[in-house]
Amino acid sequence: MNACPKKAIHMEPDRQGFLYPVINTVKCVDCGLCKQSCQIGKARAVQNEEPSNCFGVKNSDCIRAVSSSGGVFTALLDKFIIGGSAAVGAVFDSEMNVVHKTANTRKECDAFRGSKYVQSNMGTIYKEVADTLSSGQQLLFSGTPCQVAGLKEYIKAHRIDEARLLTVDLVCHGAPSPKIWADYISAIEKKYHSDVETYTFRDKSVGWRGYHVRVGLANGDSIAQNNLTQSFAVIFGKEVMLRPSCFYCPYASMERCGDVTIGDFWGIEGIDKDFSDNKGISMVLVNTPKGEKMFSAIRPELNVKEYPSDVLTQPNLRKPTDFSLDYDAFWNDYDSKGYLYIAKKYGGYGIFRKFRYYKNAVKRKLMK
Ligand SMILES: Cc1cc2nc3c(=O)[nH]c(=O)nc-3n(C[C@H](O)[C@H](O)[C@H](O)COP(=O)(O)OP(=O)(O)OC[C@H]3O[C@@H](n4cnc5c(N)ncnc54)[C@H](O)[C@@H]3O)c2cc1C
Known part of the structure; x- marks a missing residue:
């Protein structure tokens, strides 16, 4: 859609809410720019060599408290967004949709x-x-590896100089459905009779490990996790609401497409007990000379430990997420019965969870 000079392509959601391009064949002049810009089948062209080392990174405690892991992304921004550079990343829009956006000030980031x-x-x-790169501005782009790869192919096809671009890719488990997300947000809004204004997927007031959510409502209430608010994260963990292509992701590998890769340093407690804590530790891979330069610039301000990269146990650095055998049943249930039903059946919400609770309570009693 971005590539088409004739505006002959638009994006349409499918039944799962994932966007796909649709070509208006009347407007299409067959210039081929869309195919040249598309990354499908070209993963090898943007992948770098596997790095031999990885890094464990801790930013200050207050930055870590508001970041998903060790706050390395904030450190990258702090260094990069000086002197008129721009940055691109994912934000919530006013309706709680997740969208990619450009920021021109550090505050916006x-x-x-x-x-x-x-x-x-x-x-x-x-x-x-x-457009930003062509105007001579520097830009930091962050996103999932497929989004970084898409950008790289787009830039290549449009013959834009990459010298002023720094790319940061995330270790990625797969991308959940925006349609289910919207239904989940509506379910919370209905239950609490108030709009959702803020949302944290990784509320660290209960520690870094696990996925603890927090919801901020327009009426001023802040809701910590309960079995409705937590249901989306529980379903995420079951691998039933990811985009189908995530199960065949060619970027789920140690050969990364970004200059720098960031993720959670899962398993750090077994690798380096003294460095490990429950406030969040980022895992960093430095994949290119540009990435090396950037990481060297932020390193003195951070608490950093270096390890051989073969210590990493992150499954999505070696292979895509396994396809769930419940995938089709889940989508049939969702299509026919809606969010609250799947929240109960797959997400630990409501009567199914209560039933499990009472079953376990009876079991405990019998075992005494
Ligand atoms: C869909 C998804 C799946 C992930 N799966 C894993 C995983 O399996 N293993 C793992 O180690 N890490 C995973 N991560 C990354 C991890 O959650 C942290 O983002 C990472 O550790 C960086 O933490 P931080 O504290 O430095 O950054 P933070 O300050 O929390 O920065 C977040 C960064 O993520 C970007 N971002 C946020 N949401 C999205 C989105 N929807 N799409 C694209 N970019 C986004 C922002 O632009 C920003 O660059 C995943 C992230 C996403 C978005």
Whole structure:
């Protein structure tokens, strides 16, 4: 859609709420720019060599408290967004949709903080990035590896110089459905009779490990996790609401497409007990000379430990997420019965959870 000079392509959601391009064949002049810009089948062209080392990174405690892991992304922004550079990342829009957006000030970049476990809508961001780079501005782009790869192919096809672009890709488990996300937000709004204004997927007031959510309502209430608010994260963990292509992701590998890769340093407690804590530790891979330069610049301000990269146990650095055998049943249930039904059946909400609770209570009694 971004690439088409004739505006002959638009994006349409399918039944799962994922966007796909649709070509208006009347407007199409067969110039081929869309195919040249598309990354499908070209993963190898943007992948770098596997790095031999990885880094564990802790930013200050107050930055870590508001970041998903160790807050390395904030450190990258702090260094990069000086002197008129721009940055692109994922934010919530006013309706709680997840979208990619450009920020031109350090303050605007704060909205990028925090993982939003929903596929973000890229809108016209590739075009905006290309325009920014062409104007001579430096730009930091962050996103899932497929989004970084898409940008790289777009830029290549449009013959734009990459020298002023720094790319940060995330270790990615897969992207959940924006349609289910919207239904989930509506379910919360209905239950609490108030709009959702803020949302944190990784509320650290109960520690970094696990996915604890917090919801901020327009009426001023702040809701910590309960079995409705937590249901989206529980379903995310079951691998039933990811985009189908995530199960065949060619970027789920140690050969990364970004200059720098960031993720959660899961498993750090078994690798380096002294460095491990429950406030969040980022895992960083440095994949290119540009990434190396950037990481060297932020390193003195952070608490950093270096390890051989083969210590990493992150499954999505080696292979895509396994396809769930419940996938089709889940979508049939969702299509026919809606969010609250799947929240109960797959997300631990309501009577099914209560039933499990009473069953376990009876079991405990019998075992005494
Ligand atoms: C869909 C998804 C799946 C993930 N899966 C894993 C995983 O399996 N293993 C793992 O180690 N880490 C995973 N992460 C990354 C992880 O959650 C943290 O984002 C990462 O550790 C960086 O933490 P931080 O504290 O430095 O950054 P934060 O300050 O929390 O920065 C968040 C960064 O993520 C970007 N971002 C947030 N939401 C999205 C989105 N929907 N799409 C694209 N970019 C987004 C922002 O633009 C920003 O760059 C995933 C992130 C997403 C969005």
